[in-house]
Amino acid sequence: MSRFLPTEFVDSIFEIDLEKLKSMGKKGFLFDIDNTLATYAMAVPDEKTKEWIKKLQELGFGVYLISNNNERRVKPFAESINAGYIAKALKPRIKPIRQACANMGISVDEAVLVGDQLFTDIWGGSRIGMHTILVKPISEVEHGFVRFKRRFEKLIMKRLNKKG
Numbered sequence: 001m002s003r004f005l006p007t008e009f010v011d012s013i014f015e016i017d018l019e020k021l022k023s024m025g026k027k028g029f030l031f032d033i034d035n036t037l038a039t040y041a042m043a044v045p046d047e048k049t050k051e052w053i054k055k056l057q058e059l060g061f062g063v064y065l066i067s068n069n070n071e072r073r074v075k076p077f078a079e080s081i082n083a084g085y086i087a088k089a090l091k092p093r094i095k096p097i098r099q100a101c102a103n104m105g106i107s108v109d110e111a112v113l114v115g116d117q118l119f120t121d122i123w124g125g126s127r128i129g130m131h132t133i134l135v136k137p138i139s140e141v142e143h144g145f146v147r148f149k150r151r152f153e154k155l156i157m158k159r160l161n162k163k164g
């Protein structure tokens with residue numbers, strides 16, 4: 001069972017501790033795209049995500065995209081952040097994961113795999129002993145935020161009504 005489990009679990013990519021991973025000897029990231037770096041509706045990452053990936057590259061980390069989505073989706077996304085990519089990776093197959101590491105010139109031990117799904121993204125990496133990080137799917141985080149906003153709105157309306 002533990003081989004299904006991620007090494008770490010965070011709310012979003014922005015909570016990934018880059019300094020810690022660097023000190024652990026990690027040299028490159030393999031990212032899932034959909035719901036990990038962007039929603040399905042976004043053709044390229046938003047500015048905040050682009051900035052974060054740039055920072056990661058400036059810190060010396062390799063960045064590689066590994067997606068089960070097709071070339072048409074993955075290529076422009078990868079180009080927008082100067083990253084290599086493998087489309088139609090058929091995760092949790094291990095072959096594309098190893099291939100991505102080889103293309104970055106790093107070993108599996110030096111790589112970190114980041115994704116939003118346990119049985120596709122994480123399982124593939126975990127079963128070959130890779131450091132894996134599960135993030136909450138972006139769409140769900142957005143929905144969570146909408147729910148939070150609604151609750152907040154309700155609370156305010158209640159207060160206003162009391163005053164009135």
Ligand SMILES: [Mg+2]
Pocket residue numbers: 032033034035036115116117
């Ligand atoms: Mg995904």
